[in-house]
Amino acid sequence: xxxQTAARSPPTLVRWCGWIALCALLPGxxxxxxxxxxxxxxxxxxxxxxxxxxxxxxxxSADGTPIWWLHEEGRASWQFxxxxxxxxxxxxxxxxxxxxxxTLEPASTEALDEVIGDRRVAWLRLPLRVPPEWRGARxxxxxxxxxxxxxxxxxxxxxxxxxxxxRGPSGEGAVRWAGSLQLFDLGPQERQEIAVRFAPQxxxxxxxxxxxxxxxxxxxxxxxxRARTDRLRSxxxxxxxxxxxxxxxxxxxxxALFTFYRRERSHWFFAVLACxxxxxxxxxxxxxxxxxPVVEARLSLWWQTFLILALLALLRFxxxxxxxxxxxxxxxxxxxxxxxxxxxxxxxxxxxxVDFWWFPVLAMGASLxxxxxxxxxxxxxxxxxxxxxxxxxxxxxxxxxxxxxVLPSPFGEIAPVPYLGVLGLxxxxxxxxxxxxxxTNRDLEARLVEVQELSRRNLEQELEAKEREMxxxxxxxxxxxxxxxxxxxxxxLLSLLPRSLPDFPGYEVAAEMRxxxxxxxxxxxxxxxxxxxLVAIGDATGHDARAGAMVSIVKGLFTSWDGKGxxxxxxxxxxxxxxxxxxxxxxxxxxxxxxxxxxxxxSSGGMxxxxxxxxxxxxxxxxTIEGMPLGALHQGPYPSRRFxxxxxxxxxLTSDGLPELQTPGDELAGDxxxxxxxxxxxxxxxxxxxxxxxxxxxxxxxxxxxxxRQGEPPSDDVIVLAIRREEREERG
Numbered sequence: 043x044x045x046q047t048a049a050r051s052p053p054t055l056v057r058w059c060g061w062i063a064l065c066a067l068l069p070g071x072x073x074x075x076x077x078x079x080x081x082x083x084x085x086x087x088x089x090x091x092x093x094x095x096x097x098x099x100x101x102x103s104a105d106g107t108p109i110w111w112l113h114e115e116g117r118a119s120w121q122f123x124x125x126x127x128x129x130x131x132x133x134x135x136x137x138x139x140x141x142x143x144x145t146l147e148p149a150s151t152e153a154l155d156e157v158i159g160d161r162r163v164a165w166l167r168l169p170l171r172v173p174p175e176w177r178g179a180r181x182x183x184x185x186x187x188x189x190x191x192x193x194x195x196x197x198x199x200x201x202x203x204x205x206x207x208x209r210g211p212s213g214e215g216a217v218r219w220a221g222s223l224q225l226f227d228l229g230p231q232e233r234q235e236i237a238v239r240f241a242p243q244x245x246x247x248x249x250x251x252x253x254x255x256x257x258x259x260x261x262x263x264x265x266x267x268r269a270r271t272d273r274l275r276s277x278x279x280x281x282x283x284x285x286x287x288x289x290x291x292x293x294x295x296x297x298a299l300f301t302f303y304r305r306e307r308s309h310w311f312f313a314v315l316a317c318x319x320x321x322x323x324x325x326x327x328x329x330x331x332x333x334x335p336v337v338e339a340r341l342s343l344w345w346q347t348f349l350i351l352a353l354l355a356l357l358r359f360x361x362x363x364x365x366x367x368x369x370x371x372x373x374x375x376x377x378x379x380x381x382x383x384x385x386x387x388x389x390x391x392x393x394x395x396v397d398f399w400w401f402p403v404l405a406m407g408a409s410l411x412x413x414x415x416x417x418x419x420x421x422x423x424x425x426x427x428x429x430x431x432x433x434x435x436x437x438x439x440x441x442x443x444x445x446x447x448v449l450p451s452p453f454g455e456i457a458p459v460p461y462l463g464v465l466g467l468x469x470x471x472x473x474x475x476x477x478x479x480x481x482t483n484r485d486l487e488a489r490l491v492e493v494q495e496l497s498r499r500n501l502e503q504e505l506e507a508k509e510r511e512m513x514x515x516x517x518x519x520x521x522x523x524x525x526x527x528x529x530x531x532x533x534x535l536l537s538l539l540p541r542s543l544p545d546f547p548g549y550e551v552a553a554e555m556r557x558x559x560x561x562x563x564x565x566x567x568x569x570x571x572x573x574x575x576l577v578a579i580g581d582a583t584g585h586d587a588r589a590g591a592m593v594s595i596v597k598g599l600f601t602s603w604d605g606k607g608x609x610x611x612x613x614x615x616x617x618x619x620x621x622x623x624x625x626x627x628x629x630x631x632x633x634x635x636x637x638x639x640x641x642x643x644x645s646s647g648g649m650x651x652x653x654x655x656x657x658x659x660x661x662x663x664x665x666t667i668e669g670m671p672l673g674a675l676h677q678g679p680y681p682s683r684r685f686x687x688x689x690x691x692x693x694x695l696t697s698d699g700l701p702e703l704q705t706p707g708d709e710l711a712g713d714x715x716x717x718x719x720x721x722x723x724x725x726x727x728x729x730x731x732x733x734x735x736x737x738x739x740x741x742x743x744x745x746x747x748x749x750x751r752q753g754e755p756p757s758d759d760v761i762v763l764a765i766r767r768e769e770r771e772e773r774g
Contacts, residue, residue, distance in 0.1 A: 120146045120167070120168055121143040121144060121146070121166065122143070122144060122145075122146050122164055122165065122166045122167075123142060123143055123144075123165045124164050125165075126163040126164075130165045130239075131194040131199075131239070132197045132237075133167075133197065133235035134167060134169070162241055163206060163241050164240055165239055166237070166238045167236065167237045168235070168236045169233065169234075170233070171232060172228055172231070172232055174232075176228055177228055177229065177230050177231070177232070178228060178230050179228055179263070180226070180227050180263075181225070182263065182264045182267035183224045183225070183226055183259065183260070183261055184223055184224075184259070184261075184267060184270075185203040185257065185259060185260075186257065186258040186259075187204070189204065189240060189242040189257070190203055190206045191204065191241070191257050193236065194238070195228070195229065195236055195237075196229050196234050196235060200224065200226035201226065204241075206241045238257065240257060278327050278331055279327075282323070282328065285323040286320045286321075286323045286324040286327075287320075288465075288468075289319045289320035289323060289464070290316070290317065290320040292312075292313075292316040292471070293314075293316035294313075295313075296316065297309070297310070299475075300313060308362040311358050312359050312471060314358070314359075315352065315356055315358075315359050316468070318348055318351050318352040318355045319352050319464050322345065322348040322352055325341055325345040328341055329341040329345060342390075343386060343387070346386055346393070347383050347386060350379045350380075350383055351379075353401070354375070354376055356409055356467075357372060357408055357409050357412070358372070360410075360412035360413050361412045363412065363416040363421060363424060363427060364415040364419060364421070365419065366415045366419060367411075367415055371408050371411075372408070375408050379401065382398055402438050403438075403439075406434075406438055409435070410432070413427065422478070423474040423477055423478055427467075427470055427471065427474055430468075431467060433466030434466060434467045435463070436463065437459045437464075441459050527587065534590050534594075535593055536557075538565060538567075539566065540566075540567055540568060544569070544570050545570065546575040548767060549575065549768065550735055550736035550737070550764075550765070550766045551568065551763075551764075552735070552736035552737040552739070552740045553740065553761065553762065553763040554740050554761075555759060555760065556747055556756060556759070556760040556762075557759050558756050558758050563581055563582025563584060563592060563630075563759075564580070564697050564699070564761050565581070565582065566579040566695075566761050567579075567600055569600075569601070569605070571604060571605035572606075573638060575638075576603065576634075577635050577763070577765070578632060578633070579632070579633050579696075579761060579763055580593075580596060580631055580633065581630070581631045581649070581697045581698060581699075582596075582628065582629070583627075584628055588625065588626070588628045589628065592620075592625060592628050592629075592630050595619075595620065595623070596616065599612075599616045599619065605636060608645070608679065608682050609634040609635060609636055609643055609644065609645040609680075609682055610682040611680075613632065613634060613669070613672065613680040614678050616672055617674075617675075620672050621673060625673060629648070629672065630672040630673055631648030631649045631672070632646070632671075632672055633649040633695055635652070635693075635695075640767070642685055642687055642693070643683070643684050644667065644682065644683055644685075645667060645680045645681065645682040646667040646669050647670055647671050647672055647680055648669065648672075648674075649695075649697070650698055651664050651665050652664075652665045652667075652693060652694065653665075653693070653694040653723070653724060654685065655691060655692040655731040656688075656691055657688065657689070657690030657692070657731075657769075658690070660728065661728065662724045662727050662728055662731075664720070665683055667680075667681060667682075687765075687767040689767050689768065689769040690733075690767065690769045691767050692731045692739065692765065692767070693765040694727055694731075694743075694762070694763070694764050694765075695761075695763040695764075695765075696723070696760070696761060696762055696763070697759060698758070699756055699761070700747065700761075700762065701718055701723050702717060702718070703718040703747060703760070704716050704717050705750060705751070705752065706751065706752055718750050722746075723743075727739070729742070730742035730743065731766075736765060736766040739762075743762045744762060747760055
């Protein structure tokens with residue numbers, strides 16, 4: 043057995059996965075390394091460096107011979123120098139090279155980091171005692187390291203791992219894995235020495251399964267080493283296809299479920315997640331196989347890319363389970379993830395899981411938040427899926443703690459525990475599917491019980507709907523009939539209004555009616571009889587054919603009046619006539635006046651008071667005349683008032699629709715606060731009548747109507763009738 047001072051490093055990802063696979067599938071191979079024939083024992087699992095020998099002289103070396111570690115507890119460990127000098131490749135027994143070397147105690151990752159620090163390159167050496175049967179024999183060397191190394195035996199270069207330049211390990215390919223055999227010959231002498239020029243990989247470039255900033259040398263005869271490499275490869279390939287196939291099967295299952303039931307989009311997103319993880323696992327194990335450094339760098343690039351995509355797929359799957367998740371956080375995390383992919387493509391030396399460790403935490407936190415919202419929505423099966431998501435979140439957290447050395451790994455390495463977390467999520471998804479199918483069957487049974495009841499109710503509802511439809515058609519037909527009747531009444535009432543202005547010398551007369559949406563009974567008329575101008579303005583109650591009949595009767599009475607006598611007497615006689623007709627609560631408010639030369643006689647029953655504009659004083663007089671609407675009570679003559687109109691004076695007659703005009707908002711609220719009122723009408727008349735014609739006064743008052751109603755039609759008909767005595771009569 044060789045004499046050695048090496049200490050064992052943490053096992054790689056390959057051996058960790060191998061322990062799982064062998065313990066589960068091949069228990070006969072899952073045994074710890076046996077003691078060496080000379081009494082040496084395996085090293086502790088927390089060391090930074092290993093030198094391993096697979097002896098080809100053993101009878102069972104090709105079929106399961108355990109690895110023999112060149113180490114004995116209590117012996118001297120590796121010696122190191124922190125400067126980079128080529129002569130140190132020579133053995134220490136050469137004169138002048140034995141001084142200044144220090145022993146690395148303990149041979150651990152922490153000790154290595156402490157002594158090397160920020161230095162690029164260090165030299166380490168290990169003296170050996172070679173048995174006679176091995177002197178001059180050809181051996182194979184397998185190097186497993188994180189960084190780059192040159193291995194010398196008594197000054198001869200026997201192995202290379204990566205490439206060292208002035209900046210340290212060169213390129214991503216500097217991280218090498220076990221399985222690349224390099225042949226060399228042991229020397230003929232008993233005492234020989236291994237020297238290693240080593241450039242540790244920066245921590246940011248570390249990956250799962252790499253030795254913790256150290257190296258491992260495995261030595262053995264070629265046949266035994268090939269047998270070991272084949273076993274290593276078979277374990278990796280088996281686990282590669284096993285894990286990738288398991289996740290691929292889950293992807294296929296949920297893709298099929300989504301294909302046949304597209305409403306459940308969570309199946310699609312979980313299929314994307316499982317497919318992404320399947321590719322991720324395949325790339326992970328593919329990188330463990332002996333390969334070209336350039337290919338290995340590309341695999342690492344794609345692996346970290348799919349790691350980000352897997353986190354984003356997990357986030358999207360979680361968001362598909364809740365309807366209350368806003369898209370802002372999802373798109374923020376997605377943008378960050380895509381940005382990290384770009385950073386990884388531009389700067390291959392960046393390790394996303396280490397340099398940007400907060401991104402997995404952010405993605406997992408957003409996923410947990412979405413799951414909590416789904417549980418608050420009481421989505422069916424959300425607690426089951428939340429359990430799986432908590433498993434993968436816990437696995438990711440443990441992986442981060444292992445990566446940064448906060449937690450010790452039970453296998454002495456950075457274990458890929460997130461894969462176990464994804465398996466937990468897959469298991470919870472399977473339980474969710476089983477529960478969903480069971481709940482669906484129960485729901486179907488309950489629905490079948492309700493079918494007959496629902497069918498009966500549906501029949502009753504159809505009959506009720508048919509009956510309502512007939513009623514709706516009847517009401518629609520009745521509404522069309524009434525609308526046509528009201529339109530006929532409107533046209534009839536408008537036909538009763540005069541078509542031209544009166545020709546009465548010395549006076550201007552203008553009138554206009556602004557109609558409402560509903561039919562009203564507003565009415566105005568004039569006649570010139572024996573040199574006198576007779577004017578009537580009124581408003582019948584109601585909005586139907588009875589109002590039209592009332593207006594028609596009053597127009598007939600007004601047309602038959604000869605204009606002689608007092609207007610109040612005419613109103614009294616008209617009231618008596620209407621009472622005899624028994625028109626059933628249909629009343630007629632009416633103002634009647636007669637103008638002869640400059641004298642005006644006016645009488646009114648229930649109409650707004652006439653307004654007289656005095657040109658000389660620039661003021662408005664309000665003529666209040668008490669009287670009941672026609673058809674209300676049996677009474678004698680109505681009171682009358684006499685006054686004169688000087689040149690330039692004017693007279694304004696309106697229906698109650700003008701002073702009682704309301705704004706649209708107050709009209710809907712039933713509030714009288716927005717009513718125009720008589721005072722505002724008087725103020726508007728003062729402004730409009732100064733030197734203006736009768737037509738201008740009417741236009742100004744109607745403009746007031748439009749302004750007050752804010753462009754909407756009035757709720758009641760508005761009549762504005764203006765009379766003005768011309769000023770030229772006085773000059774003549």
